[in-house]
Amino acid sequence: MTINHPLTDVASHSAARPRERRVTNPPNMERQVHKACGDINAALNEALEALARLSLNQADAFGVARVQTALYRAREANHLLGQMVGTPIERRLPWAYYRARLEDKALRHLSLHAERGRPAPEGQRPRTHRAKRHIA
Secondary structure: OOOOOOOOOOOOOOOOOOOOOOOOOOOOHHHHHHHHHHHHHHHHHHHHHHHHHHHHOOOOHHHHHHHHHHHHHHHHHHHHHHHHHHOOHHHOOOHHHHHHHHHHHHHHHHHHHHHHOOOOOOOOOOOOOOOOOOOO
């Protein structure tokens, strides 16, 4: 009876085996658009709920900031959906890529205006010093 031990058996060592490349299917682009629309819908619902809570209570700075943040996220998600749909299908990235950009932008937006001590003006985007990403 032969016992194969991972430290002594060369054939069982992972370096001896050829590296298998996992082939994945490309994402279904119709499904990606539905995911994006769902994220926009969720952001708009969040904004409406925050606005409803704000109107029931006295308006405070935190409540106004929650409404502004939710509206900003919905507007940015809508903008990113437009970018995704405007890209040719063969070069289009999955919605997860755009969702990550959305989270990054929302955090930068909040920190930028928190440093200034004032809310973000409507229609103005945060300015950053990062170079724009170009998808080839």
